[in-house]
Amino acid sequence: MDKNTTIGLLLIGAIIVVFSIYNRPNQEELAKQRRIRDSLAMVEIEKARAEVEAEKQVDDSVALIQQARNDVADFFNFALSEVEAESDSLATLMPAERKLVTLENEKVKLLLDTKGGGIHSVQLKGYLRYNKDSLYLFEGDEGHFNLDLYNRKSVKLSSAEQMFVPIISDDGRSVTMRLKHSDSQYLDFVYTLPENEYMMKFDIRLVGMSNGLHPESLTNFKINWAQKLRRQEKGEAFEKRYSRIFYRYHNQGTKKMSESRKDTKEITEPIQWFAFKDQFFTSVVIPDKPFETVVLSSTPLVSEDYLKDYKADAWAPIVADPEKNEHTVGFRYYFGPVHYTTLKAYDKGVENPEDKLYLHEQVELGYRWLSWVNKGLVIPVFNFFLSLNWNMGLIIFILTLMVKLIILPLTYKSYMSSAKMRVLRPQIVEIEKKYPGQDQDSMLKRQQATMELYQKAGVNPMSGCLPMLLQMPVLLALFFFFPSAIELRQQGFLWADDLSTYDSIISWSANIPFISRFLGDHISLFCLLMTTTNIIFALYNMSLTDTGQQQMKVMKYMPVFMSLFMFFILNSYPAGLNYYYFLSTLISIIITFMFKQFVDDDKLLAQLEENRKKPTKKSGFMARLEEAQKMQEKQARERAKENAKRNYRRR
8 A cells, every 4th residue: 555545545534533523413412312212112112012902902801701701600500511502692692881771750860770780870850959950869889789699509699790781661661671691591670660750660580590599599689779878958967967767667667767876777577668868858668578687777978968878788588480480579669759748649549557658757747746736737738838839938927827826815815814913913012022031931921922812813823834835736846847848948038049948148167166066157047037036025025924023033034045045056947947936926926916905904903803802712723732832831830840959959
């Protein structure tokens, strides 16, 4: 290699080195190239992973299909070879996908789920939630139904895990959810919803399975029913108070579980029905033949959307038909309002008392000795005015006025008794001056002289109390009626948009010591008006009933204290109830004022003075009272003598 060649090669190498250095990418370009290479690599990795996942999904789908077939095979207790033989028919019975089937009438809309064959949701068409949303008793996972069956190997299969095929009747009133192995071997859930009804029929039919199931599964069907109770009303605390499980013993009576704490009951006596109830709506399960055993559970929930968690395990007797190789259990579901007249109608025309349902006993109308007032008087009158399509505020006003007119004679008698004692006040004051002491002897003499005055004047102090006692059943009956009256629900009047719950004029979210504990988070205007009128009436009555007798100031102002106390109690009660009490007290003030105008105290006093001049005949009550006073006075004297002897001995 000559000199020139060597120099040329060196120059070419130098040019290449300089060009490489000059064209070398900077750090940003290097990072960009690395990202491109990484992206290409990730694409290749994801592509490979997708291919693996696709193969895995295919394998899983095959496994799921095979598992589904195996589950059905286990359910029907067939051997694998027999399933293989029936594979064509079995494949056609497996639904392509889970779907919901609608069954509805004018009042109720149900969605039935092909997975499990149960009820997915229940909507009551004629009602709304407190926030104006559609009212569902439950939806989705909030309600759960399951039938437990066991094959001869004691392997349990739950219907909730199976895929059913829906069969809709031509008229659309009935849907059959079928889990089928062959034309002669299947499980049916049959739902039938009549027109314009809250009550629906539900039948479980097991056909051709007597040889495949455990004998115990062919004696009683065990069903599981669970429901998370939705909050439907504005007054959550009050709604919880009226939400509870009801159940009725066969021919024995209706019972209810605790509304405030967790409660579980295992009942081994025949049960005619059980109900998952909130304040105004209920879900009732009614077997054709009474449940032999039922386990009921109620758990309060701490939630803004749910009140309680209800559960029931029930064993229903099976009706077997050996000729058709069928085993059936029949039920009725009631999904609807807790409305006395509606529930009572299901016993109309039923002559045999054992066949009556008594579903209306879910309406809480008070103690048995009070409920007859609501059933026999209040509800019929209330329903009559409802039929006239009057405003609910006007109906309550008319009802209040009617009650006041019915008890008007008793009110007048009570007023006259107080008036007679009031006009005798000067004589009572003289007796107080004559026996001013506070010792027991002076008090007995003062009391005896007062009773003697009343007896001669023809005044019976107890005659004013008796009319008030006779009024109490009506007043207490209405106290129970209004919180249970669904007719008041979402009915507005004046500023109250819902008479079935409180009407708040002031609300707060903070926790105020003492106030929040007793008043909650609001102040009800109707309750405030009711309290104000009660205090006015109490003070007005105090001036009218002042007989001049000495009494403790605390006892004198007790009606005022009671009015304030009732404000804290009734603040969260329905506005309809407070509106009724407000009207009742207001009408009482007007009636008392009218009595005061028409009763002349001077003439009344003159009449009493004339009575004092006449020979008096002691009534049985006055004679017993006088005898008791004499006995009390005698015992006081004896105690005084004993004390004197004891003091003398000590000296």
